Amino acid sequence: MHWTEPASADDSHSELEKTLWDAANQLWANAALKPSEFSPIVLGLIFLRYADVRFQAAAEDLKGRDDRPGRPSRRKIGPADYHAKGVLYLPEEARFGHLLQLPEGGNIGQTVNDAMRAVEKENPDLADVLPKTYQILENRTLAELLKVMASIPMDKGGDTFGLIYEYFLGKFAMSEGQKGGEFYTPTSIVRLIVEILEPYHGRIYDPACGSGGMFVQSARFVENHHRNPTAEISVHGQERVTETSRLARLNLAVHGLSGDIRQGNTYYEDLHDSVGRFDFVLANPPFNVSKIDKERLADDPRYAFGLPRTDNGNYLWIQHFHSALNATGRAGFVMANSAADARASEQEIREKLIRSGHVDVMVSIGSNFFYTVTLPCTLWFLDKGRDGSPSRPKHLRDTVLFLDARHVFRQLDRAHRDFTPAQNEFLANVVRFYRGEDLEFEHGSEAKWEEVFGDATGYVDVPGLCKAATRAEIEAQGWSLNPGRYVGVAKGEELSDEDFKERLEALNEELEVLNAEARELEERIEANVAEILETA
Numbered sequence: 001m002h003w004t005e006p007a008s009a010d011d012s013h014s015e016l017e018k019t020l021w022d023a024a025n026q027l028w029a030n031a032a033l034k035p036s037e038f039s040p041i042v043l044g045l046i047f048l049r050y051a052d053v054r055f056q057a058a059a060e061d062l063k064g065r066d067d068r069p070g071r072p073s074r075r076k077i078g079p080a081d082y083h084a085k086g087v088l089y090l091p092e093e094a095r096f097g098h099l100l101q102l103p104e105g106g107n108i109g110q111t112v113n114d115a116m117r118a119v120e121k122e123n124p125d126l127a128d129v130l131p132k133t134y135q136i137l138e139n140r141t142l143a144e145l146l147k148v149m150a151s152i153p154m155d156k157g158g159d160t161f162g163l164i165y166e167y168f169l170g171k172f173a174m175s176e177g178q179k180g181g182e183f184y185t186p187t188s189i190v191r192l193i194v195e196i197l198e199p200y201h202g203r204i205y206d207p208a209c210g211s212g213g214m215f216v217q218s219a220r221f222v223e224n225h226h227r228n229p230t231a232e233i234s235v236h237g238q239e240r241v242t243e244t245s246r247l248a249r250l251n252l253a254v255h256g257l258s259g260d261i262r263q264g265n266t267y268y269e270d271l272h273d274s275v276g277r278f279d280f281v282l283a284n285p286p287f288n289v290s291k292i293d294k295e296r297l298a299d300d301p302r303y304a305f306g307l308p309r310t311d312n313g314n315y316l317w318i319q320h321f322h323s324a325l326n327a328t329g330r331a332g333f334v335m336a337n338s339a340a341d342a343r344a345s346e347q348e349i350r351e352k353l354i355r356s357g358h359v360d361v362m363v364s365i366g367s368n369f370f371y372t373v374t375l376p377c378t379l380w381f382l383d384k385g386r387d388g389s390p391s392r393p394k395h396l397r398d399t400v401l402f403l404d405a406r407h408v409f410r411q412l413d414r415a416h417r418d419f420t421p422a423q424n425e426f427l428a429n430v431v432r433f434y435r436g437e438d439l440e441f442e443h444g445s446e447a448k449w450e451e452v453f454g455d456a457t458g459y460v461d462v463p464g465l466c467k468a469a470t471r472a473e474i475e476a477q478g479w480s481l482n483p484g485r486y487v488g489v490a491k492g493e494e495l496s497d498e499d500f501k502e503r504l505e506a507l508n509e510e511l512e513v514l515n516a517e518a519r520e521l522e523e524r525i526e527a528n529v530a531e532i533l534e535t536a
Helices: 015-031 035-066 079-084 096-100 108-122 139-150 158-176 187-197 213-224 242-254 314-324 344-355 421-435 446-453 471-476 497-535
Strands: 003-006 202-206 233-239 260-263 278-283 325-336 359-365 377-383 399-405 408-413 416-418 466-470
Touching: 003 421, 015 035, 015 139, 015 158, 035 079, 035 096, 035 108, 035 139, 035 158, 035 242, 096 108, 096 139, 108 139, 158 213, 158 242, 187 213, 187 278, 187 325, 187 359, 187 377, 187 416, 187 421, 202 213, 213 233, 213 242, 213 278, 233 242, 242 260, 278 314, 314 325, 314 344, 314 377, 344 471, 359 421, 399 421, 399 471, 408 421, 421 446, 421 466, 466 471
Parallel strands: 003 408, 202 233, 202 278, 233 260, 278 325, 359 399
Antiparallel strands: 325 377, 359 377, 399 466, 408 416
């Protein structure tokens, strides 16, 4: 199925976000800094401005309560009063109004650094999170940047600051290229994962959490369904890069969330003792990682289906996500296309996973959605409790839904695509239809739904879009989880040049994996021959 949309002027973000970015970007251009140097500085000031807006509102409220007739103040209002309202306490020297009055003749950078330290001191949850590198900016540039952030209106709520923060995260990720993609998953991809996973309530885990986007969108999903995310979900993350784990904690704070984010290498350190603990797992792990020391993983309970013999970490991640789920848990994650068709030991692991009955949905995503690679990818969804789901039709309990979304996108610019809210909703509705759940039409996807599914009252396969394949059909395809093998092509559609390019890229990716396996086998044979000759 083909559903493409052009970009429009107001598609992605408000005029305020664009104006702020343009102003900050101009200062960045004059500062001669790398994106990795400038991004924490700007993101830290967005956070401080957000904290200041909430602090000022709480201060007015507390003052009003203190001034009520007949209720003389018995003690001075302090940090505990603000914390009780869920607001960060800002000492005088860290308030935005004070920073805006700093004279250009002084050392503004050092003063802002000290302000960040003061915020951390008064709010222990932020210990070692806030940036303290403002001295690398010239006084004039930093003073202008403070004014840019101060231009965010005081009446803007937390969600606006969260959107501004997300917008800047995405822009910096684009600017940083490969490095930026390490910490940022495009928002529309995260939203689709969340909409399909439906994390209404429970413990959420992301062992490759980057800047925490999976948690933020999960909270927004809960809020959009008229529930309180603070009461309904708890978030738990792990991130290898120290600076990125700070970004995640800051991102949570800007969105009014708290979470347990730990820093460590997930391959070797299971810092959350994850096996069987979580209701939901959401992740975008690094693809095709090599040189992992598997000897250190030999007795690790996360890899119950066995360690892959290939020098590739994909099936370590897949098993980690699966093992972290409790008896009714669901997982949704991004994975390289090659993993769906990988051979040898990875195929053996995949067969065990499919035979477990826990593979629920597979979604093909087209190229140009990510900043790190132009290659397409696949979204995997696991569900350990699907057999007991009262809504799922019995005849679909032993099937996997394959969904081809490669030709559903909005073209933002020549090199980048995303999903519109209506496209996201439509794709999630296909999964809801398959599961026997109620459909949602909040974002204008109803007309497209009627065009594709007509008056169908129960799930039906649609060539070129979706196919519920039985385990026997999957076995006949060599245990492949590649949606393209099952969905087929809609009547009247032909293989396009773009389809051919995507298939060629996917085959080339698979060839690279096979070549790596061949090299590993060759090295093993050489080592065995050498050992035999030495003992002969």
